[in-house]
Amino acid sequence: MSKLLEFPIIVINFKTYIDSLGERGMKIAKDAERVSNETGVSICVAPQFTDIKSIASAVNIPVFAQHVDPHPPGSYTGSVSVEAIKDAGAIGSLLNHSEKKLQLTSIFTAVKMLKSAGLFSLVCADDVEPAMAVATLNPTMIAVEPPELIGTGIPVSKARPEIISESVQRIRSINREVKILCGAGITKGDDVRRAIELGSDGVLLASGVVKTKDPGAIIREMAEALLNSR
Amino acid sequence: MSKLLEFPIIVINFKTYIDSLGERGMKIAKDAERVSNETGVSICVAPQFTDIKSIASAVNIPVFAQHVDPHPPGSYTGSVSVEAIKDAGAIGSLLNHSEKKLQLTSIFTAVKMLKSAGLFSLVCADDVEPAMAVATLNPTMIAVEPPELIGTGIPVSKARPEIISESVQRIRSINREVKILCGAGITKGDDVRRAIELGSDGVLLASGVVKTKDPGAIIREMAEALLNSR
Amino acid sequence: MSKLLEFPIIVINFKTYIDSLGERGMKIAKDAERVSNETGVSICVAPQFTDIKSIASAVNIPVFAQHVDPHPPGSYTGSVSVEAIKDAGAIGSLLNHSEKKLQLTSIFTAVKMLKSAGLFSLVCADDVEPAMAVATLNPTMIAVEPPELIGTGIPVSKARPEIISESVQRIRSINREVKILCGAGITKGDDVRRAIELGSDGVLLASGVVKTKDPGAIIREMAEALLNSR
Amino acid sequence: MSKLLEFPIIVINFKTYIDSLGERGMKIAKDAERVSNETGVSICVAPQFTDIKSIASAVNIPVFAQHVDPHPPGSYTGSVSVEAIKDAGAIGSLLNHSEKKLQLTSIFTAVKMLKSAGLFSLVCADDVEPAMAVATLNPTMIAVEPPELIGTGIPVSKARPEIISESVQRIRSINREVKILCGAGITKGDDVRRAIELGSDGVLLASGVVKTKDPGAIIREMAEALLNSR
Numbered sequence: 068m069s070k071l072l073e074f075p076i077i078v079i080n081f082k083t084y085i086d087s088l089g090e091r092g093m094k095i096a097k098d099a100e101r102v103s104n105e106t107g108v109s110i111c112v113a114p115q116f117t118d119i120k121s122i123a124s125a126v127n128i129p130v131f132a133q134h135v136d137p138h139p140p141g142s143y144t145g146s147v148s149v150e151a152i153k154d155a156g157a158i159g160s161l162l163n164h165s166e167k168k169l170q171l172t173s174i175f176t177a178v179k180m181l182k183s184a185g186l187f188s189l190v191c192a193d194d195v196e197p198a199m200a201v202a203t204l205n206p207t208m209i210a211v212e213p214p215e216l217i218g219t220g221i222p223v224s225k226a227r228p229e230i231i232s233e234s235v236q237r238i239r240s241i242n243r244e245v246k247i248l249c250g251a252g253i254t255k256g257d258d259v260r261r262a263i264e265l266g267s268d269g270v271l272l273a274s275g276v277v278k279t280k281d282p283g284a285i286i287r288e289m290a291e292a293l294l295n296s297r
Numbered sequence: 298m299s300k301l302l303e304f305p306i307i308v309i310n311f312k313t314y315i316d317s318l319g320e321r322g323m324k325i326a327k328d329a330e331r332v333s334n335e336t337g338v339s340i341c342v343a344p345q346f347t348d349i350k351s352i353a354s355a356v357n358i359p360v361f362a363q364h365v366d367p368h369p370p371g372s373y374t375g376s377v378s379v380e381a382i383k384d385a386g387a388i389g390s391l392l393n394h395s396e397k398k399l400q401l402t403s404i405f406t407a408v409k410m411l412k413s414a415g416l417f418s419l420v421c422a423d424d425v426e427p428a429m430a431v432a433t434l435n436p437t438m439i440a441v442e443p444p445e446l447i448g449t450g451i452p453v454s455k456a457r458p459e460i461i462s463e464s465v466q467r468i469r470s471i472n473r474e475v476k477i478l479c480g481a482g483i484t485k486g487d488d489v490r491r492a493i494e495l496g497s498d499g500v501l502l503a504s505g506v507v508k509t510k511d512p513g514a515i516i517r518e519m520a521e522a523l524l525n526s527r
Numbered sequence: 528m529s530k531l532l533e534f535p536i537i538v539i540n541f542k543t544y545i546d547s548l549g550e551r552g553m554k555i556a557k558d559a560e561r562v563s564n565e566t567g568v569s570i571c572v573a574p575q576f577t578d579i580k581s582i583a584s585a586v587n588i589p590v591f592a593q594h595v596d597p598h599p600p601g602s603y604t605g606s607v608s609v610e611a612i613k614d615a616g617a618i619g620s621l622l623n624h625s626e627k628k629l630q631l632t633s634i635f636t637a638v639k640m641l642k643s644a645g646l647f648s649l650v651c652a653d654d655v656e657p658a659m660a661v662a663t664l665n666p667t668m669i670a671v672e673p674p675e676l677i678g679t680g681i682p683v684s685k686a687r688p689e690i691i692s693e694s695v696q697r698i699r700s701i702n703r704e705v706k707i708l709c710g711a712g713i714t715k716g717d718d719v720r721r722a723i724e725l726g727s728d729g730v731l732l733a734s735g736v737v738k739t740k741d742p743g744a745i746i747r748e749m750a751e752a753l754l755n756s757r
Numbered sequence: 758m759s760k761l762l763e764f765p766i767i768v769i770n771f772k773t774y775i776d777s778l779g780e781r782g783m784k785i786a787k788d789a790e791r792v793s794n795e796t797g798v799s800i801c802v803a804p805q806f807t808d809i810k811s812i813a814s815a816v817n818i819p820v821f822a823q824h825v826d827p828h829p830p831g832s833y834t835g836s837v838s839v840e841a842i843k844d845a846g847a848i849g850s851l852l853n854h855s856e857k858k859l860q861l862t863s864i865f866t867a868v869k870m871l872k873s874a875g876l877f878s879l880v881c882a883d884d885v886e887p888a889m890a891v892a893t894l895n896p897t898m899i900a901v902e903p904p905e906l907i908g909t910g911i912p913v914s915k916a917r918p919e920i921i922s923e924s925v926q927r928i929r930s931i932n933r934e935v936k937i938l939c940g941a942g943i944t945k946g947d948d949v950r951r952a953i954e955l956g957s958d959g960v961l962l963a964s965g966v967v968k969t970k971d972p973g974a975i976i977r978e979m980a981e982a983l984l985n986s987r
Contacts, residue, residue, distance in 0.1 A: 134375030145364030167375030594835030605824030
């Protein structure tokens with residue numbers, strides 16, 4: 068069943084771009100599914116909340132939410148509950164993206180709530196120490212993303228490779244199980260290859276796929292680079 | 298076309314209750330549609346973000362989001378964009394619910410963004426002066442909801458009727474166009490009738506419908522009370 | 528007693544600049560006091576919280592806090608209470624500065640709490656409609672500050688004079704008592720004169736005084752411009 | 758020089774209680790100083806921001822702020838800067854109290870900024886895993902405070918002793934240097950003794966001292982209990 072997470076992995080964050088909303092997001096998700104089927108590489112998509120249900124029911128690749136609130140179901144108007152994303156077909160959620168920073172205690176609670184619901188958590192961190200902090204909370208994955216590189220096209224694996232290798236090493240000293248993704252500035256297959264060589268278990272990216280003319284082509288380039296670097 | 302808002306109106310906030318999630322939310326929406334069709338009363342539902350698209354495409358009554366973030370489309374991971382709720386079929390959004398309070402400037406921006414997108418705004422306020430403040434921002438509707446009464450079953454129209462009548466009068470002195478809803482503690486047809494008599498244009502409610510055994514029956518009771526009080 | 532507010536007025540926000548911290552802030556406060564004594568113009572200072580007590584006890588001009596939290600005294604670790612700034616000698620507080628935006632309901636509560644304590648409130652707004660919204664909450668003063676001009680040296684009175692004149696007119700239609708200040712980009716006596724001519728009751732400024740070589744000289748220039756424009 | 762931190766330690770958080778504001782806070786600080794001088798036990802106080810300067814200049818025991826914002830000096834109206842609390846005489850700050858929760862990345866930044874300024878950090882955590890997370894950020898001290906016990910008079914050392922002993926053990930596996938305090942519900946000398954026996958380096962408390970009739974007497978009881986448990 069291809070919905071299980073396999074590593075190394077590619078996670079595509081749709082953010083709130085127009086380019087990945089509704090029908091256009093569906094097309095990117097189907098491109099990702101096709102590449103995943105053809106290459107065997109695990110590729111996840113994280114659409115906007117309103118698109119989770121339609122995408123999750125249309126494609127057979129893992130769908131993530133971009134965020135969940137650490138509240139139980141109930142009187143929380145306007146919140147995104149773990150139960151809602153699960154019901155909609157998501158198998159997990161991003162947390163603490165640098166564009167949606169969370170209190171430490173909310174990360175802790177949300178990771179626990181996702182786990183209790185049988186869902187995966189992908190927690191972002193913006194530097195080595197915060198990544199280590201996140202590792203103590205036992206999420207499924209940690210994405211190390213220096214926010215100053217997000218959306219720049221300058222891959223963290225080139226600009227600050229030491230932040231990846233050092234994160235991998237220091238996270239491993241605390242938590243041997245957690246998977247470590249590399250984020251920020253990834254736009255080419257070569258960036259993906261380099262991220263894997265630095266010891267990461269995959270990449271988290273957004274504009275590098277979503278804002279390109281042919282998302283399917285760049286997803287394929289990245290999947291193949293990832294295959295070759297295994 | 299029954300999707301246009303007509304007043305007096307009933308707005309049902311699904312919050313993040315399990316009782317109104319997914320299939321159960323769909324059932325309440327269909328109950329609301331049936332009552333609306335049979336009585337001619339305008340009834341809106343505000344499901345969780347993940348349910349907006351499926352509900353909006355299945356029923357022919359107005360669907361609202363429970364919240365939108367005041368950001369343009371773009372690099373806003375985990376945010377709820379106006380474009381997303383519109384694409385999913387919502388015709389407007391609640392804003393500033395006491396469970397999702399917003400900065401003054403965010404209410405201003407979100408109301409403007411919804412209007413630019415051709416969507417309606419329903420801004421909550423927890424007392425007379427905040428309701429007047431909201432009135433200056435020209436939303437479509439204002440719901441006056443004393444937070445200490447939310448979920449209590451004690452209707453604001455009984456506990457603090459003066460907050461409704463005074464709000465109506467003072468809001469009208471600032472803004473003659475805005476519609477004024479009465480929220481908090483509404484559980485019976487009689488509460489709805491009283492709200493209309495106090496000068497409001499409808500009611501915003503949640504647990505009074507969602508947490509009951511037979512939501513369809515209570516929606517009908519309220520719609521009929523509203524008809525009789527016209 | 529010179530601590531009473533008289534209009535037109537000059538309010539100097541010290542922000543968290545090093546240039547206005549501790550002894551350096553005391554010097555600016557004494558400069559302001561001297562100019563106030565010599566010209567008869569009402570000049571207020573808003574130092575950092577830690578400097579309120581020493582400055583308020585050393586000078587005989589009004590001292591404001593830059594912010595207060597809308598909580599009663601009690602279990603609110605790390606909050607700034609109305610009681611604390613009053614005990615320290617402040618006669619009021621700024622609220623909702625664009626660098627410390629507040630929820631609508633918090634502005635409402637804080638204004639009420641300050642008034643109950645016998646203190647003044649100066650609420651910032653970033654556009655015409657939010658300024659009108661604030662006017663319904665009956666603060667002592669409203670400062671209209673387009674955030675895109677803050678710290679630029681481009682005075683709002685030149686860049687967007689209509690935002691001042693329109694704010695004055697529309698705020699007056701709602702609230703005849705509230706005083707209206709003009710903020711953002713004010714660095715010269717001429718900017719102050721223009722602000723008064725546009726109908727405002729004074730100016731709120733920060734870097735235009737604090738980040739200059741001779742704060743005393745620029746305060747004097749502004750006080751004299753204000754005298755001449757009466 | 759008695760301002761250096763020595764362990765075990767007692768830290769008294771004044772919160773925003775009226776009972777510890779201004780002159781009343783000064784009296785508690787002087788009581789703490791007297792007990793510290795007479796027993797040799799290190800006792801710190803954390804008054805409201807507006808009282809830091811007067812208390813720090815009047816007593817010869819360590820003074821902490823209750824919070825700092827993770828911003829450099831500059832255009833941050835209403836924020837509490839590291840520079841301000843240092844200039845006022847504080848030697849460190851609490852961070853992330855359950856009443857002033859911070860984003861993970863803000864804790865990381867604030868701890869670094871305090872360290873760069875030569876100040877100490879005391880970061881609160883509400884459970885074992887968050888305490889471990891904090892340990893990776895290398896603060897001076899961690900206070901483990903289950904929020905459900907704060908202000909109850911039920912000491913964590915009795916209600917949930919395992920949270921202390923487990924925290925101590927698991928924090929030590931990550932960080933051998935950090936000092937570990939025990940918080941929440943501590944009101945008696947016996948609670949302090951128990952906290953030390955469970956392996957902690959001291960206690961953080963508030964109402965247990967501030968809201969009692971004779972704060973000096975209870976501080977003495979706690980200092981003596983701490984002496985006896987060394």
